[in-house]
Amino acid sequence: MAGNPDFDLFQLPEEHQEMREALRDICEKQIKPFAAEVDENHRFPVEAEEALVASGFNAVHVPEEYGGAGADSVMVAIVIEEVARVCVSSSLIPGVNKLGTMGLILNGSEELKQQVLPSIADGSAMASYALSEREAGSDAASMRTKARRDGDNWILNGSKCWITNGGKSTWYTVMAVTDPDKGANGISSFIVHKDDPGFSVTGYERKLGIKGSPTAELAFENCVIPGDRIIGDEGTGFKTALQTLDHTRQTIGAQAVGVAQGALDLAIEYVKDRKQFGKSISDFQGIQFMLADMAMELEAARLMVYHAAARAERGEKDISFIAAASKCFASDVAMKVTTDAVQLLGGAGYTMDFAAERMMRDAKITQIYEGTNQIQRVVMSRALLK
Structure with a gap:
């Protein structure tokens, strides 16, 4: 499933078309039958998660060197499109796995990629993206969550909201202020694990739609993470x-x-x-x-x-x-x-x-x-x- 970006704009490569056909069959038989009940009962689509992990469609964007399929961006779009055709909540599994790890893939250290990405690829973990706060939605640069150095570690304090698949994910890409005097250039990006001390999920939203995908609020109370879990340089978050x-x-x-x-x-x-x-x-x-x-x-x-x-x-x-x-x-x-x-x-x-x-x-x-x-x-x- 390795990607090839040099395809004809108006004709998808054969492998993309074959992948769509295979995935559509999975969606029709293993995801669609549960979509209405998932919505009605506001529950996570475990059947979809199992089907996507078993078929390797849970995180096709992860590069091959970390155990993923290395799918190109068009193939990723097709995967999300096909799942959303029958259940939008379920499509957030591959969609948010990409969102939660894209910053790491673009700018993270090799050691951090090796620590996180294989578990996303094999389906033993999911990732989420934590940027928004109650008072920093569209104006994300005004966030208040802070991170400070403490020896070899970082200490995070603050909260994040509207976190898709929050509480289900193992890894969270979290933006926090490391230098409040520099505005947007004082924000850094970190990888937080659900078991890090001081991390907690404090509540869930009641929503109009995507009821099968939990939307959570996260809290960081003197949350301690290792120093090597920063993505890129300080201030580039x-x-x-x-x-x-x-x-x-x-x-x-x-x-x-x-x-x-x-x-x-x-x-x-x-x-x-x-x-x-x-x-x-x-x-x-x-x-x-x-x-x-x-x-x-x-x-x-x-x-x-x-x-x-x-x-x-x-x-x-x-x-x-x-x-x-x-x-x-x-x-x-x-x-x-x-x-x-x-x-x-x-x-x-x-x-x-x-x-x-x-x-x-x-x-x-x-x-x-x-x-x-x-x-x-x-x-x-x-x-x-x-």
């Missing part, structure tokens, strides 16, 4: 955070594409079967035009996400615009497509008997996390005007 998002916002776009595809598939199946006025409602032009618009916008979103992922894979500079654009556009499309799917199912779409309402609720978060779509537009405009 915020740069690492921004680099990470340039590589992972496309995965949110992929998630959005996946849930939109799932909703479109469901809507097509329903309108072909539903009869009114003596014929299938799919014969009505109003219905046909809605489906056409849904599919057209979805294809545009998919192409933008793959393009952004390919540019990240090639290591291009200045990819902030396309990373933000792909996430922003795809998530807006997902919200529209899933809402239209509910409309096409009519009263049935408003019930939990069909997946459309869950998809609509799950799609909403793609417009919010990893930077709201308002922030994505700020990122895009800055890239254009700099």
